[in-house]
Amino acid sequence: MTSEITLFVNPTAGRGRGASAAQPAARALRDAGFSVRTVLGEDSHDALRRARDAVGGGTGALIAVGGDGLVSLALQAVAGTRTPLGVIAVGTGNDFARSLALPVRDPARAARLAARALKEGSAREIDLGRVGERWFGTILASGFDSRVTDRGNRMRWPVGRFRYDLAMLAELAALRPIPYRIALDGGPVREIEATLVAVGNGPVYGGGMRMCAGAAMDDGLFDVTVVAGCDRTTLLRVFPKLYRGTHLSRPEVTVDRARSIALEAAGLTAYADGEPLGPLPLTAESVPGAVRVLGAGGGALGRGPVGARGD
Known part of the structure; x- marks a missing residue:
């Protein structure tokens, strides 16, 4: 050392x-x-x-x-x-x-x-996600959430997080199911309509939202969380549950675990760790033990308690 x-x-x-x-x-x-x-x-x-x-x-x-x-x-x-x-x-x-x-x-x-x-x-060795030459540690976002981020980034007013609250309201008004093509671990392509698809190396994004609440950061797998195509009322019912991770019990939400995912949808930008990755299509892979982190908690990383919003 x-x-x-x-x-x-x-x-x-x-x-x-x-x-x-x-x-x-x-x-x-x-x-x-x-x-x-x-x-x-x-x-x-x-x-x-x-x-x-x-x-x-x-x-x-x-x-x-x-x-x-x-x-x-x-x-x-x-x-x-x-x-x-x-x-x-x-x-x-x-x-x-x-x-x-x-x-x-x-x-x-x-x-x-x-x-x-x-x-x-x-x-502690943990996994990372990789898309091409880019690495990510938390969640790859695509769909309603990434569209909110796109819109918020384009807005010049207001400043701060309120900008993204307004962007969310605008995207809710324009909400439509998104046609996706998804393949897990090189398997057959599935065609689905969804509100969003989140690829979790870790459990949390957006300042404490536990979108992929069951994701462990040391198991070599992504948690692929899909929120099915739904209307505004249903999405507004699901949204508050994200901070506790209880949305996973909703019938509109499914989770698969996979080492890799190929993801395709027209007109979507993917974000990971809050940063733009680029337009779909893309392929993400989980890379076990890709980074050594100092002071990280023990156990199955990501499955334990997560700090509340606003810590």
């Missing part, structure tokens, strides 16, 4: 919490005996290049300080390597951290957990 580790920081995460979180995190890591180097980027491409340079240069760990967007960048740098990932979750959603029972908005505690795991050599 090298004593030099890298803080990978998004200073704008969580409305500026990233910048303020870097100092207590670095202090806790230095108090534990580590030499800390901080990496920022001028933009996402520059940040990823710097993170990959740190990993290629032999850093002892890459510690992401920010939200799910920065964690997504960090995954692109460490996936498939032996460099462990630490997460100081100070963003808005923090779904990756929630899925692994890591501290949320407590940078000193998160850093102490990472330092202890490094000293003990106890980084």
Whole structure:
């Protein structure tokens, strides 16, 4: 274990919490005996290049300080390597951290957990999803949810999460079943009409919604959650249940487990870890043990308690 580790920081995460979180995190890591180097980027491409340079240069760990967007960048740098990932979750959603029972908005505690795991050599191997060369840790979204994100991203007003609330209302007004073509594990193509299809490496997205509530992050399988084509009234009944994961008992919802999925639908953009992957069609595969995470909870990761919305 090298004593030099890298803080990978998004200073704008969580409305500026990233910048303020870097100092207590670095202090806790230095108090534990580590030499800390901080990496920022001028933009996402520059940040990823710097993170990959740190990993290629032999850093002892890459510690992401920010939200799910920065964690997504960090995954692109460490996936498939032996460099462990630490997460100081100070963003808005923090779904990756929630899925692994890591501290949320407590940078000193998160850093102490990472330092202890490094000293003990106890980084936990978890699976990642992969689409082409892109990796993801939580859920790949397609359908109603991705259309809401598309619309919200196009809106210039209002700012913040309220923009996506308005986008959801607009998409509800335009709700129609989506024709999908799906194949699991290279099997036969199924043609279905659905409101959405979510491919879960982990259980949580959207700031605590347990869309794929049964997904474990260390079983080599996706949980493929399908919400059948339904009307607005039915969808509004299902939606509040997402935060508890009780929607899985609804007759409109089915779950399959698979190592890979080919997904096709016209006019849809897929998102994963809240970031755009690109238009369908696509094929996603589960890659077992693709990343080593510091301080992650024990047991079947993702099946335990998940922090409540707003932590």
